[in-house]
Amino acid sequence: MELFKNTNFDFLGKKWPFIIASLVLTAAGLGSLAMKGGPQYGIDFRGGVNMYVKFAQAPPVEKIRSSLGAKIPGEITVVEIPGTSEVIIGTELNDEKALDAARRTVEDTLKSTFGATAGKFDLHNTGAAALADRLRDPLSRAGAGLSDQQLTDLAKAITAFRDGNPNFGLLKSLDQLSAVPGVNANILNVMKQELALSPFGIRQVEVVGPKVGAELRNQAILATLYALAGMLVYIAFRFEWIYGAAAVLAVFHDVIITIGLFSLFGKEITLTVIAALLTLVGYSMNDTIVVFDRIRENLKSMRREKFETLVNSSVNQTLSRTVLTSGLTFVSAVALLLFGGPVLNGFSFALVAGIIVGTYSSIFIASPILIWWKNSMEGRKANGGPEKVALSSASKQAAK
Amino acid sequence: MDKNLRFKAIVIAATILVSFYGVFGIPKSKDDLVKNFQKNIKLGLDLRGGSHLVLQVQVQDAFKAEADSDIERLKEVLNKQNINFASIDRNEPATLAEADTIQINIKGVAVDKAAALRSAISDGFDAWVLSSVSSADYKLTIKPTKALELRRDTLSRSMSTIESRINGLGLAESTVQQRGGNTNESELLVQLPGVDDPARIKQILGTAALLELYEVKEGPFANREQAMLNFGGVLPLNSKILRSPAKAEQAEAVYVVGRTPVITGRDLRNARPQQGEFGKWETSFTLNQDAARRFGRFTETHIGKRLAIVLDSNIRSAPTIQNRIEDSGRITGAADQQDASDLALVLRAGSLPASVTYLEERTVGPSLGADSIRQGLIAGLVGLVVVIFIMLAYYHKSGINATVALVLNAIILIAALAYAEAVLTLPGIAGIILLIGMAVDSNVLIFERIREEIANGKGVIAAIDAGFSKAFLTIIDTHVTTVVSCAFLFIFGTGPVRGFAVTLVIGLIANVFTSVFVSRFIFDWEMSGKKQVASLSI
Numbered sequence: 060m061e062l063f064k065n066t067n068f069d070f071l072g073k074k075w076p077f078i079i080a081s082l083v084l085t086a087a088g089l090g091s092l093a094m095k096g097g098p099q100y101g102i103d104f105r106g107g108v109n110m111y112v113k114f115a116q117a118p119p120v121e122k123i124r125s126s127l128g129a130k131i132p133g134e135i136t137v138v139e140i141p142g143t144s145e146v147i148i149g150t151e152l153n154d155e156k157a158l159d160a161a162r163r164t165v166e167d168t169l170k171s172t173f174g175a176t177a178g179k180f181d182l183h184n185t186g187a188a189a190l191a192d193r194l195r196d197p198l199s200r201a202g203a204g205l206s207d208q209q210l211t212d213l214a215k216a217i218t219a220f221r222d223g224n225p226n227f228g229l230l231k232s233l234d235q236l237s238a239v240p241g242v243n244a245n246i247l248n249v250m251k252q253e254l255a256l257s258p259f260g261i262r263q264v265e266v267v268g269p270k271v272g273a274e275l276r277n278q279a280i281l282a283t284l285y286a287l288a289g290m291l292v293y294i295a296f297r298f299e300w301i302y303g304a305a306a307v308l309a310v311f312h313d314v315i316i317t318i319g320l321f322s323l324f325g326k327e328i329t330l331t332v333i334a335a336l337l338t339l340v341g342y343s344m345n346d347t348i349v350v351f352d353r354i355r356e357n358l359k360s361m362r363r364e365k366f367e368t369l370v371n372s373s374v375n376q377t378l379s380r381t382v383l384t385s386g387l388t389f390v391s392a393v394a395l396l397l398f399g400g401p402v403l404n405g406f407s408f409a410l411v412a413g414i415i416v417g418t419y420s421s422i423f424i425a426s427p428i429l430i431w432w433k434n435s436m437e438g439r440k441a442n443g444g445p446e447k448v449a450l451s452s453a454s455k456q457a458a459k
Numbered sequence: 460m461d462k463n464l465r466f467k468a469i470v471i472a473a474t475i476l477v478s479f480y481g482v483f484g485i486p487k488s489k490d491d492l493v494k495n496f497q498k499n500i501k502l503g504l505d506l507r508g509g510s511h512l513v514l515q516v517q518v519q520d521a522f523k524a525e526a527d528s529d530i531e532r533l534k535e536v537l538n539k540q541n542i543n544f545a546s547i548d549r550n551e552p553a554t555l556a557e558a559d560t561i562q563i564n565i566k567g568v569a570v571d572k573a574a575a576l577r578s579a580i581s582d583g584f585d586a587w588v589l590s591s592v593s594s595a596d597y598k599l600t601i602k603p604t605k606a607l608e609l610r611r612d613t614l615s616r617s618m619s620t621i622e623s624r625i626n627g628l629g630l631a632e633s634t635v636q637q638r639g640g641n642t643n644e645s646e647l648l649v650q651l652p653g654v655d656d657p658a659r660i661k662q663i664l665g666t667a668a669l670l671e672l673y674e675v676k677e678g679p680f681a682n683r684e685q686a687m688l689n690f691g692g693v694l695p696l697n698s699k700i701l702r703s704p705a706k707a708e709q710a711e712a713v714y715v716v717g718r719t720p721v722i723t724g725r726d727l728r729n730a731r732p733q734q735g736e737f738g739k740w741e742t743s744f745t746l747n748q749d750a751a752r753r754f755g756r757f758t759e760t761h762i763g764k765r766l767a768i769v770l771d772s773n774i775r776s777a778p779t780i781q782n783r784i785e786d787s788g789r790i791t792g793a794a795d796q797q798d799a800s801d802l803a804l805v806l807r808a809g810s811l812p813a814s815v816t817y818l819e820e821r822t823v824g825p826s827l828g829a830d831s832i833r834q835g836l837i838a839g840l841v842g843l844v845v846v847i848f849i850m851l852a853y854y855h856k857s858g859i860n861a862t863v864a865l866v867l868n869a870i871i872l873i874a875a876l877a878y879a880e881a882v883l884t885l886p887g888i889a890g891i892i893l894l895i896g897m898a899v900d901s902n903v904l905i906f907e908r909i910r911e912e913i914a915n916g917k918g919v920i921a922a923i924d925a926g927f928s929k930a931f932l933t934i935i936d937t938h939v940t941t942v943v944s945c946a947f948l949f950i951f952g953t954g955p956v957r958g959f960a961v962t963l964v965i966g967l968i969a970n971v972f973t974s975v976f977v978s979r980f981i982f983d984w985e986m987s988g989k990k991q992v993a994s995l996s997i
Binding site: 065113155293340345389406 | 508513515655656657658659795796797816817819821822824825826827828829830831833835837838841842845846849850853885886890895896899900903904907910911914929932933936937939940941943944945946947948950951952959963
């Protein structure tokens with residue numbers, strides 16, 4: 060099977076519609092950024108409290124908001140994660156001590172508002188040590204006294220059962236615990252008396268103070284800039300400096316468009332998204348280098364051709380590779396977007412968008428820059444002196 | 460098989476064996492296989508659950524404490540040498556950055572005592588520099604070298620205290636380190652893998668756990684004002700007021716106690732939880748020999764009076780001394796057993812020299828980790844299957860070649876992670892999934908080149924040769940560029956981003972080996988022994 064055989068599309072002749080599309084996308088992205096006052100940073104960079112809480116049924120968003128709003132000053136955001144029964148509860152940025160207090164208040168309020176029946180112990184939001192502690196006396200009263208080691212093992216087995224596949228943190232009923240090794244009818248009975256299942260479980264907590272947030276943001280920007288500079292230097296060293304500049308400009312274009320898309324779709328920029336952005340930088344660079352490599356090679360064998368023709372055939376020669384590789388990487392990224400879960404959503408979104416933009420930027424951004432530069436150099440040389448003019452016209456004659 | 464080919468076969472077989480050993484060890488049974496795998500592949504906090512905490516040591520607390528103890532000492536010295544003064548106090552540095560600005564103010568010293576004051580300071584207080592503010596007023600500022608020393612000392616003591624508290628909790632694999640690697644950095648990074656009760660741990664790490672036993676001069680009083688009223692509005696010399704917070708069985712109260720504690724947490728030999736009267740949990744402690752002697756003398760002379768047991772400036776209880784106590788005491792009022800044993804733990808580990816605040820907390824519950832692993836695996840498998848399917852459809856028999864290289868690439872990567880004891884994080888899994896796509900790129904580059912060479916009329920063997928050597932240059936360029944960007948990610952990135960960079964770099968290196976070396980070997984092996992090869996399934 061072969062997709063493209065000896066193609067000869069005039070890519071560079073049709074560059075304008077793509078360049079215009081790029082400009083429109085960039086403008087839309089930048090416009091959205093300007094309207095929203097810069098990128099929408101995630102908690103990593105902004106600072107604040109985020110708690111991911113999973114509910115057994117559809118989360119009572121309004122009730123969460125009102126119960127927390129009464130206890131915590133400032134705005135409380137409660138965002139549902141689509142396709143799940145999870146919510147992200149966020150509080151406003153504040154100094155470290157207030158953030159830490161807010162985190163505790165959210166936890167306590169959730170427990171008192173939605174928590175298990177009074178007097179019983181909530182199995183969904185506890186650790187193994189606390190569980191063992193709670194069960195020790197009731198078990199020995201019921202004549203099922205265990206040694207400390209046995210008790211610890213039992214508690215660990217119960218929490219592992221609760222957290223593992225397929226429960227992932229929330230049990231439907233305490234009867235399910237009979238499946239845990241070491242639980243007999245007597246123990247189960249005691250647990251049913253002592254424990255209760257609240258309708259929610261706290262899955263993840265992020266508390267980032269303003270100092271750390273600012274630090275992380277600076278680090279991310281620095282990392283991106285240094286990575287770009289490093290690549291520019293390497294390509295300049297392997298090719299010519301204009302190749303490096305063209306490649307970096309193309310990649311910069313990809314990053315701007317992707318960040319713009321994040322803003323348009325209202326997605327947050329987090330640390331993981333930065334990792335994805337840097338991956339797409341590497342990936343788009345990869346794509347550009349393959350084309351440039353072909354140009355460098357063809358410069359030896361096709362010296363007589365016009366530079367634009369040469370670039371065009373280089374793009375055509377690498378076309379099936381470009382399409383196949385981009386297609387396959389795209390497939391991996393889409394798999395990640397569809398099956399990777401909410402945690403990886405931002406990451407895979409950046410990759411999916413970045414792969415599309417990154418692939419065409421090698422052809423329609425990086426290559427035209429190269430041609431434009433070579434042409435303007437030729438022009439300058441032509442005006443430079445009589446000898447050089449003679450030489451270049453001689454070579455043009457020869458080409459004919 | 461020629462010699463060169465045999466050598467390559469040995470290298471590849473050895474790599475596969477070493478990789479398998481790294482991941483699975485030498486399994487003797489099926490259970491062993493799984494157990495070794497779980498032991499060798501270390502999961503990051505985000506996959507197995509746990510907490511990542513950044514805490515900042517409020518070094519200025521230690522500076523204030525140092526100044527306070529020196530003020531007490533200075534007052535004694537000046538009294539002894541008959542150098543009269545109106546007052547000695549200190550300023551109140553509020554933040555970490557202001558710690559060095561700590562200053563002791565000495566006011567109202569007679570002019571003819573200036574020389575005596577100078578020599579008293581230079582004899583006994585070499586951490587301070589004396590300068591005059593006016594003819595009667597002086598200030599002491601801390602010497603920069605001493606400030607640095609105090610800062611470092613505070614940090615290292617805080618770190619070791621936190622370490623011993625974590626060890627006391629029995630949390631294996633936890634780490635405490637200074638953030639940024641700079642010894643002056645006042646931030647500590649605490650990683651607690653597998654912790655399922657982070658709120659409790661935070662509480663334990665953050666409490667100052669400063670235990671002090673004071674002599675009660677008067678009390679209890681209902682509030683501060685009443686206590687002051689009792690003394691006509693002026694507290695007696697060498698005394699201060701401490702609060703006893705409201706508890707279930709008693710209301711809030713204040714006591715007037717001696718200024719300096721009789722016994723402090725440093726005098727402790729041991730502390731443990733126990734069940735006291737009515738089955739209530741409490742924490743008992745024993746004193747070391749030296750302190751026990753002091754405590755014995757003190758209790759003997761104060762029978763019938765009260766003793767305040769103070770934890771972090773709050774009076775926990777103020778029992779009446781019934782008889783001479785040698786070496787032990789107990790702190791009542793624990794909520795439950797865990798509360799009592801937590802207190803015993805922090806007392807054993809010692810008090811923090813300065814308070815701490817939490818700058819950052821990232822906690823992943825174990826259930827989320829398990830969920831993420833499952834989703835990551837599904838995404839990875841779906842991606843892998845689709846990619847392999849397309850490769851086989853597009854390149855026919857050579858697609859098998861690419862598939863072998865791809866799978867081997869993944870195995871080497873996982874083995875390298877196991878050998879390097881690197882942890883596998885969620886972005887790391889994402890890196891592996893991404894690598895599936897990038898690994899394929901190398902094969903595509905090579906195969907497309909071979910097809911081109913065949914189309915240009917080259918023989919199969921020559922085309923394979925040319926295809927590999929021409930594509931090699933491109934592969935090196937693309938890989939090195941990505942490695943360069945990963946290097947910057949590693950240098951400037953933090954936790955999860957670093958994990959991603961490490962995974963990707965290892966994967967890229969393994970990829971050069973599998974797509975160039977292994978894939979070439981498979982072609983050569985297929986061609987070996989055949990004089991003339993008419994066609995290639997590509």
